[in-house]
Amino acid sequence: MTENNNIVFTPERLAKVQEIIARYPEGRQKSALLPVLHLAQEQFAWMSQGVMDYVASLLSIKPVEVYEVASFYTMFHLEPVGKHVIEYCRTGPCVLMGGEEVFGHLQQKLGIKKGETTADGLFTLKEVECLAACGWGPCFQIREKYYMHLNNQKVDEIIEELSK
Amino acid sequence: MEDIKPIMFKVTVDGVEVEVAPGTTIMQAARQIGPEVAPPAMCYYEPLKGSGGKCRACLVKVAAGSAKDPRPMPKLVASCITPVQDGMVVENFTNPQVVEARKGVVEFLLLNHPLDCPVCDQAGECHLQDFAFENGVSTTRYEEERRTFEKEDIGPYIQLHMTRCVLCYRCVYTADQITDGRVHGVMGRGDHAEISTYIGRAIDNDFSGNVIDVCPVGALTDKTYRFKNRVWFSKPVDAHCDCDKCSGKVQLWYRGDEVIRVTARKNEWGEVKEFICNTCRFEKKKTSDWVIEGPTKVNRASVISANKYGANLIKKPDFALKLAESQFKKIDDSRPYVNDMAEIKQSEDYKALMQKNESFFKK
Amino acid sequence: MSLKILTEHCSTPGIETFEVYRKKGGYTAVEKALKKMTPDEVVEEVKKSGVRGRGGAGFPMGMKWSFLAKPEGVPRYLVCNADESEPGTFKDHYLMKTIPHLLVEGMIISSYALGANKSFIYVRGELMYVIRILEKAIEEAKAAGFLGKNILGSGYDLELVVQPGGGAYICGEETALLESLEGKRGNPRNKPPFPAVKGLYQSPTVVNNVESISTVSWIINNGGDAYAAVGVGKSTGTKLISASGHINKPGVYEIELGLSCDEFLNSDEYCGGVRTGHRLKAVVAGGSSVPIVPGSLFLKTANGEDRLMSYESLSDGGFATGTMLGSGGFIAFDETACIVRNTWNFSRFYEHESCGQCSPCREGTGWMQKVLNRIEHGKGSMSDIDLLVDVSKKIEGNTICPLGDAAAWPVASAIRHFRDEFEWHIKHPLEATKPGAVYAGAVLV
Numbered sequence: 008m009t010e011n012n013n014i015v016f017t018p019e020r021l022a023k024v025q026e027i028i029a030r031y032p033e034g035r036q037k038s039a040l041l042p043v044l045h046l047a048q049e050q051f052a053w054m055s056q057g058v059m060d061y062v063a064s065l066l067s068i069k070p071v072e073v074y075e076v077a078s079f080y081t082m083f084h085l086e087p088v089g090k091h092v093i094e095y096c097r098t099g100p101c102v103l104m105g106g107e108e109v110f111g112h113l114q115q116k117l118g119i120k121k122g123e124t125t126a127d128g129l130f131t132l133k134e135v136e137c138l139a140a141c142g143w144g145p146c147f148q149i150r151e152k153y154y155m156h157l158n159n160q161k162v163d164e165i166i167e168e169l170s171k
Numbered sequence: 172m173e174d175i176k177p178i179m180f181k182v183t184v185d186g187v188e189v190e191v192a193p194g195t196t197i198m199q200a201a202r203q204i205g206p207e208v209a210p211p212a213m214c215y216y217e218p219l220k221g222s223g224g225k226c227r228a229c230l231v232k233v234a235a236g237s238a239k240d241p242r243p244m245p246k247l248v249a250s251c252i253t254p255v256q257d258g259m260v261v262e263n264f265t266n267p268q269v270v271e272a273r274k275g276v277v278e279f280l281l282l283n284h285p286l287d288c289p290v291c292d293q294a295g296e297c298h299l300q301d302f303a304f305e306n307g308v309s310t311t312r313y314e315e316e317r318r319t320f321e322k323e324d325i326g327p328y329i330q331l332h333m334t335r336c337v338l339c340y341r342c343v344y345t346a347d348q349i350t351d352g353r354v355h356g357v358m359g360r361g362d363h364a365e366i367s368t369y370i371g372r373a374i375d376n377d378f379s380g381n382v383i384d385v386c387p388v389g390a391l392t393d394k395t396y397r398f399k400n401r402v403w404f405s406k407p408v409d410a411h412c413d414c415d416k417c418s419g420k421v422q423l424w425y426r427g428d429e430v431i432r433v434t435a436r437k438n439e440w441g442e443v444k445e446f447i448c449n450t451c452r453f454e455k456k457k458t459s460d461w462v463i464e465g466p467t468k469v470n471r472a473s474v475i476s477a478n479k480y481g482a483n484l485i486k487k488p489d490f491a492l493k494l495a496e497s498q499f500k501k502i503d504d505s506r507p508y509v510n511d512m513a514e515i516k517q518s519e520d521y522k523a524l525m526q527k528n529e530s531f532f533k534k
Numbered sequence: 535m536s537l538k539i540l541t542e543h544c545s546t547p548g549i550e551t552f553e554v555y556r557k558k559g560g561y562t563a564v565e566k567a568l569k570k571m572t573p574d575e576v577v578e579e580v581k582k583s584g585v586r587g588r589g590g591a592g593f594p595m596g597m598k599w600s601f602l603a604k605p606e607g608v609p610r611y612l613v614c615n616a617d618e619s620e621p622g623t624f625k626d627h628y629l630m631k632t633i634p635h636l637l638v639e640g641m642i643i644s645s646y647a648l649g650a651n652k653s654f655i656y657v658r659g660e661l662m663y664v665i666r667i668l669e670k671a672i673e674e675a676k677a678a679g680f681l682g683k684n685i686l687g688s689g690y691d692l693e694l695v696v697q698p699g700g701g702a703y704i705c706g707e708e709t710a711l712l713e714s715l716e717g718k719r720g721n722p723r724n725k726p727p728f729p730a731v732k733g734l735y736q737s738p739t740v741v742n743n744v745e746s747i748s749t750v751s752w753i754i755n756n757g758g759d760a761y762a763a764v765g766v767g768k769s770t771g772t773k774l775i776s777a778s779g780h781i782n783k784p785g786v787y788e789i790e791l792g793l794s795c796d797e798f799l800n801s802d803e804y805c806g807g808v809r810t811g812h813r814l815k816a817v818v819a820g821g822s823s824v825p826i827v828p829g830s831l832f833l834k835t836a837n838g839e840d841r842l843m844s845y846e847s848l849s850d851g852g853f854a855t856g857t858m859l860g861s862g863g864f865i866a867f868d869e870t871a872c873i874v875r876n877t878w879n880f881s882r883f884y885e886h887e888s889c890g891q892c893s894p895c896r897e898g899t900g901w902m903q904k905v906l907n908r909i910e911h912g913k914g915s916m917s918d919i920d921l922l923v924d925v926s927k928k929i930e931g932n933t934i935c936p937l938g939d940a941a942a943w944p945v946a947s948a949i950r951h952f953r954d955e956f957e958w959h960i961k962h963p964l965e966a967t968k969p970g971a972v973y974a975g976a977v978l979v
Contacts, residue, residue, distance in 0.1 A: 080700025275928030364890035
């Protein structure tokens, strides 16, 4: 196993893991994988091998079962990310609402392209598919928060605010 | 116990009728009839529970669902996972829609395949080669760049060549069902999905070598045999040994007097029924390690059967017809054509031609 | 104002709380069902209502319920599909964040009808804030005695679990959703067996969309016949339409099925017309997977009849001239929209979201995306158009799950109706790749 002794959930999250496992029938604790991965990303920011092995041990499943799942779902970051991960929608309806221009502006503003992180480690840009907010687009998401009806000016304000 | 005759279902595949037990799949029913009507299979592997349904090579047309409800099924179905009904009528090589769909599947599977058969150890016993030869066309319409993968080291015995993989999942099921601890799986998704351990770990346990035998292509090959030979230059011999881990029933592949490879025995569908351990596969390469039973009866699965890609295939019923049909192009007769001679006679071309051939036309 | 079955109270302040929802008549349907009706009677009412699955397939919900296998001693599950990810669709998102108790109430009654004691709401992971809203609603309902053990003294127990997804459109396919709920990759399962026989944890399972389940309270309160009286023909009741794109008022609208497409697009109660100063070019009527049609074919059928917002009317004309109601994701395109670019965009979506399990979808979606990318960026050739049609045909119907069809239809329909625009892109690459360039020959409404 890997030496990742510092990878351990906070007591609150550990309690939460137990609570989540208890939601499913006996022996079906693997069902807890996605919720626990979300908890892990909340605390550890990204899915290092150590984090995934830790999750596997908590759920008594093989590490490879975690790798397979974490790499299938796009919400899990398999590489280190910045403090704020901006996940912007690139799909048709947001594009119709001017998404390409707004996110072009966003890239210019941060000086990075999709998939990159700013030098100060503050922002990571991630291009995602439809966020189910088509009528309220263009939109992006930072952690749990949705930012909708975006335009260049709003983007500037949000970046200013988060840069403080 | 009273002797009760089990209820049997009557199924027709490509015009041949067979009686099978309820619960049998179309694929199994067709295989009972014989190889001439058995659909091709790239992912289905009978000994592995849960395999099948993925490659779509075995799509067939159900022309009549059952005797009770003889309506055809609206879509082509994967024969390996579709159970038969009594009175079902299945069209396989005889249905143009199926032939067309399979051509599509061949094209899809070859889209990102490197076609490096000349240097691939699997060449000659590759199911993708067979499938493409029997069901595909020899050209591609794909102009884009092919997908490639970084090489991953998965230990001393097995070579993973992901670029050749067709994502049949057989090796994943094998690791789950034959070995005691799976360390590899399918990572990523869509056209970036790949077989991997994710962390470059060795696939290492007593039965791991079986993933080589189940792989339909050259994605997982035997490192101890790598580049040593072409399969058609070698001679398979059935042999066994007293092994405490497995059945010990193997095939030894000889070149001259030398055992260059050991594999499990495969049936006529290329399936291993008795998996073997790594000691037998990788470490017993001397004739003296084995009790020789005799030459392997070679059938379909290898080029070492004479004329693998030649005349014998034409003997398959309807194969020539199938081939002709697949290459037949309908003449486009919807185009307007000029039939007004008066107009033609006015053209400069016609006049020039007439002058040139004056003597001929005056005859 | 037309009848609002789902959204009547959406603008009431505080409707997300149990208190306000209850004051507005919430949870009376649970009381009625659990105290006065047998589970079979509930199923019967839902059958009578004729309500059809609102996730996109449009299969009658009552019938789906009646297929559920009921072997002795085996638990049954109800799973709510809240994995809304179809481009153009955001109605479930709206409903859950605005009036979460409507779904919770529907889940209680539906679970009771199906005999499920543990039910799941699978919400796409991106909507974590909605998950927290739902979890709060469940807590409140539990505190008020509508969830948990022996609900309202009826002897019926129910536990409701909200499960987050992880970012995968394919998990909206019901068997992929079940796989995901079991903690696995979202690979759709081979069928048979169907979930009604072997679903979650190999037990009989019903999977229903958020909007479908949210109709149940109204049906129980007012009767299935009353629901069936709304709408037209086999398109009974109301439907939430997510409206986006080039219209004056994007948003979520509840319509009575059978509303004319013209009224939906142009009246101020709904979309408020195409963006002022622009004209309608094309419409995607039911989410990105359904065939795209020119504006004229959205408003009128090929026979010149008025097109209605109903399952039957929208699909009138089949693939040739019709489309589908699907999940109700209405996207309008005005003359500034480039059909080639949009088709490429959608095909990129399907390539990205293909699970990669079966070969036609895994390889075909990527192939179409690459060819469309070439055409869009001025490197296409005329043969590419027929190639796209052929590839789409080889995917359609040949895959494990409907994602293959969903990827094929937008491409095939765009070429069918807008072939000249594709040809223009190929013949005039320099012109077509200029920023903001749009084909001038499109027929507008």
